[in-house]
Amino acid sequence: MGGFFALFEGYDVVAAFWMNIQLAFWAAIGSLVLGTVLAVMRISPIASLRWFGTAYVNIFRNTPLTIIMVFSVLGLWGQLQVNFVNDFDLNFFMLAILSLSLYHAAFVCEAIRSGVNTVPLGQAEAARSIGLSFLPAAWLIILPQAFRGAIAPLGNVLIALVKNTTVAAAASVAEASGLMKTMIEFRPDVMTQIFLTFAIGFVVIVIPIGLLTTWASKKLAVAR
Amino acid sequence: MSNQAVLFDVPGPKAKRRILVFNVLGGLFVLGILAVAVNGLAEKDQFEAAKWTPFLEWSTWQFTLLPGLLATLQAAGVAVLTSIAFGLLFGFGRLSGVAPLRWVCDVVVEFFRAVPVLLMMIFLYQFFAKSTPMEASNAPFAAVVVALTLYNGSVIAELVRSGVFGLPKGQREAGLAIGLTPAQSLRSIEIPQALVAMLPALLGQFVVILKDSALGYIIGYTDLLANAQRFGAGAGNMLPSLLVAAAIFILINMLLTFTAQRLSRLLGARAGKLLQREDAIDPEGVEAPVK
Numbered sequence: 481m482g483g484f485f486a487l488f489e490g491y492d493v494v495a496a497f498w499m500n501i502q503l504a505f506w507a508a509i510g511s512l513v514l515g516t517v518l519a520v521m522r523i524s525p526i527a528s529l530r531w532f533g534t535a536y537v538n539i540f541r542n543t544p545l546t547i548i549m550v551f552s553v554l555g556l557w558g559q560l561q562v563n564f565v566n567d568f569d570l571n572f573f574m575l576a577i578l579s580l581s582l583y584h585a586a587f588v589c590e591a592i593r594s595g596v597n598t599v600p601l602g603q604a605e606a607a608r609s610i611g612l613s614f615l616p617a618a619w620l621i622i623l624p625q626a627f628r629g630a631i632a633p634l635g636n637v638l639i640a641l642v643k644n645t646t647v648a649a650a651a652s653v654a655e656a657s658g659l660m661k662t663m664i665e666f667r668p669d670v671m672t673q674i675f676l677t678f679a680i681g682f683v684v685i686v687i688p689i690g691l692l693t694t695w696a697s698k699k700l701a702v703a704r
Numbered sequence: 705m706s707n708q709a710v711l712f713d714v715p716g717p718k719a720k721r722r723i724l725v726f727n728v729l730g731g732l733f734v735l736g737i738l739a740v741a742v743n744g745l746a747e748k749d750q751f752e753a754a755k756w757t758p759f760l761e762w763s764t765w766q767f768t769l770l771p772g773l774l775a776t777l778q779a780a781g782v783a784v785l786t787s788i789a790f791g792l793l794f795g796f797g798r799l800s801g802v803a804p805l806r807w808v809c810d811v812v813v814e815f816f817r818a819v820p821v822l823l824m825m826i827f828l829y830q831f832f833a834k835s836t837p838m839e840a841s842n843a844p845f846a847a848v849v850v851a852l853t854l855y856n857g858s859v860i861a862e863l864v865r866s867g868v869f870g871l872p873k874g875q876r877e878a879g880l881a882i883g884l885t886p887a888q889s890l891r892s893i894e895i896p897q898a899l900v901a902m903l904p905a906l907l908g909q910f911v912v913i914l915k916d917s918a919l920g921y922i923i924g925y926t927d928l929l930a931n932a933q934r935f936g937a938g939a940g941n942m943l944p945s946l947l948v949a950a951a952i953f954i955l956i957n958m959l960l961t962f963t964a965q966r967l968s969r970l971l972g973a974r975a976g977k978l979l980q981r982e983d984a985i986d987p988e989g990v991e992a993p994v995k
Contacts, residue, residue, distance in 0.1 A: 528734055529733075531734075539954060541957075542911065542957035543963065544914075545918075551947075551950070554942050559942050560943075561748075564727055640817075646820040650921070661830075664826070668835075672831075687818060
């Protein structure tokens with residue numbers, strides 16, 4: 481057991497978790513932007529964009545994230561030579577963010593759409609009656625209320641995203657699950673303690689997000 | 705706001721023309737994205753017939769894709785059964801009248817819902833391979849199944865609990881009024897209804913199990929993804945192989961999603977409500993069919 485704590489001098493666990501947090505941060509922004517655009521497409525009057533949004537959600541929601549990640553690395557990078565930057569590690573980091581964003585955008589889109597469903601009919605009718613066309617009505621009236629109604633589901637997507645950053649191990653990003661594997665291989669005798677350390681690390685990140693979004697969803701709920 | 709058409713007026717002749725114009729522009733935008741993708745692929749010679757024809761040959765399916773799919777379905781299938789068992793056990797535990805039992809089940813369920821499945825899988829693989837007499841070749845399968853069970857079983861336990869809590873209060877009150885004890889009312893009145901109500905959400909969870917079974921690729925389980933990747937590396941058609949594997953996953957999952965949504969319509973409002981809960985229990989599961 482004494483050797484267990486010495487293990488943390490050789491391996492930087494905090495840096496590995498910091499990598500997961502960075503992945504989650506950038507992918508959260510990416511998927512929020514893409515997901516919002518998709519949600520607007522899916523409620524728009526334009527049939528071709530509605531069709532595109534639906535197709536996107538159905539495809540990405542039903543594909544394993546692992547395949548998307550492997551596709552980015554072996555397909556986009558390996559076959560198509562997609563290079564965002566010349567730095568090798570940074571490029572894989574960005575490919576991982578791309579995969580996470582593409583995958584979670586489908587869930588963000590559905591979360592926002594469920595938020596749109598909480599906006600009463602009268603809001604849209606009022607927007608139309610003062611002469612707003614679709615985009616201004618969506619941007620000024622519907623979406624601000626929809627976001628406030630969608631905080632709880634968006635928070636759940638964020639939690640899933642944080643946990644899914646571990647899949648970036650498939651893109652050889654130096655994050656927590658990869659480090660855990662290395663540490664267990666080095667010290668199999670204390671593998672349970674190592675696992676619990678990492679597991680509790682995720683619990684410590686995930687549970688405050690859940691509490692915070694639950695609190696925010698009540699605090700910011702539109703009083704009706 | 706159930707009817708999305710309220711976001712815009714019923715279009716008149718002028719608006720119809722404008723929508724048509726935007727529709728064409730939108731169509732061009734979608735086609736443009738596809739064209740850029742297709743062009744990029746063509747430039748890298750990804751449309752060579754030789755890269756795609758292997759998938760028209762039976763031997764590719766016989767020796768690579770179908771065994772991989774079988775392994776995936778085996779892991780997912782076993783995990784479905786064990787997850788249901790785990791979920792029912794802990795779900796009932798969380799409803800128990802015995803407080804310590806309830807707390808233990810609460811902690812277990814909340815813990816496994818917060819830990820990434822991949823983290824559990826990597827640990828369990830090492831654990832089974834090194835600390836148990838299990839043959840090393842069986843360790844990946846066992847790790848995939850157990851990790852999927854711990855996570856999805858916990859989600860199902862939560863489904864059971866919220867299924868019971870989602871019932872109208874009158875059900876329990878009626879049970880108590882005819883002289884049942886709280887435990888009897890739970891067993892014979894509330895749980896049967898909750899189980900029916902959670903069926904669509906349960907089916908949606910199968911989608912998550914199937915998707916997450918692909919994580920086994922990372923710990924060396926020879927599933928569909930692993931076989932497709934190996935085939936692609938050998939035959940020099942990585943991109944087509946991965947796309948075919950993805951298409952198989954998408955097809956099966958869409959079928960499951962479709963069935964879940966049909967089932968929820970069949971079972972009526974109560975089941976739909978559980979599927980449509982604002983804070984979906986597993987955000988990666990099947991979302992509500994938003995009208």
